[in-house]
């Protein structure tokens with residue numbers, strides 16, 4: 001799976017853990033993956049082998065997206081691994097349809113390539129241990145006993161086959177198949193239009209998947225259908241916001257009045273000021289830099305310590321936006337870094353502050369005035 005919107009750390013909760021870095025791409029594990037491992041440990045240890053194969057396959061699938069992305073000039077920052085798939089978070093606000101097409105198809109193609117190699121190796125070298133679908137299911141379910149190597153080899157084949165098939169042949173955005181579908185449409189129609197069609201198709205597919213999952217008591221499929229539906233909706237919002245905000249001048253939403261307090265201000269006093277000005281963030285100037293303290297930062301300090309903790313101890317230096325930056329780029333940067341506000345500079349002078357909330361409001365207004 002691919003995701004253009006930033007994943008995870010939204011400023012409210014840290015839910016991803018970095019495990020390693022490949023070619024400048026952070027590989028992060030979502031907390032649900034760890035819960036999933038624990039669940040399987042309780043159920044059956046032999047499932048852990050399969051889980052590890054799944055984990056490696058998802059990682060390589062996502063890396064294939066990312067590498068093809070990088071070759072097409074798309075900077076992938078990180079990959080977040082979830083038990084039901086992975087997500088590659090990228091910098092780009094909008095990707096050219098053909099680049100998206102290549103990037104989306106790369107993941108499932110890797111899975112199918114691996115399946116082909118396993119099948120070939122089995123054929124050529126006479127390795128007898130590639131189980132058929134029914135036997136593999138029986139082996140995984142504990143109905144038949146096979147050597148561990150057989151389970152490993154067959155699991156690698158069938159899990160990759162499942163990953164490739166589900167991702168490529170279900171044309172529901174944000175699954176890879178849906179992205180391939182959308183990017184193909186975007187080559188003949190406007191990007192937002194293409195996304196609107198892809199989202200509608202996705203809604204229909206996920207509706208039937210949901211009903212099917214409900215009647216077959218398939219909890220995993222139930223979760224996936226909800227997840228994909230929500231992904232499709234946010235994909236349309238995202239495409240729409242890119243279009244509507246692309247040419248909206250940042251300086252029109254820069255605010256000159258915002259809460260600035262001295263770095264030595266204690267947190268209890270800062271909270272009072274925040275209530276007074278109904279501001280969710282406080283700015284403070286440390287040296288030559290503008291730093292930011294959000295509610296999230298304050299919440300991480302026990303209330304009993306507010307009297308003795310000053311803003312400068314918990315302030316974060318934030319990169320300032322240029323007044324010439326596009327609103328979409330600023331919005332993206334805020335989402336990725338979990339920021340509620342960002343200072344804006346013009347010709348090296350502070351021009352004011354832009355708030356995420358203001359961008360959202362402008363977007364809501366533009367949506368109504370540009371149906």
Ligand SMILES: [Zn+2]
Nearest residue numbers: 001002107176
């Ligand atoms: Zn994918």
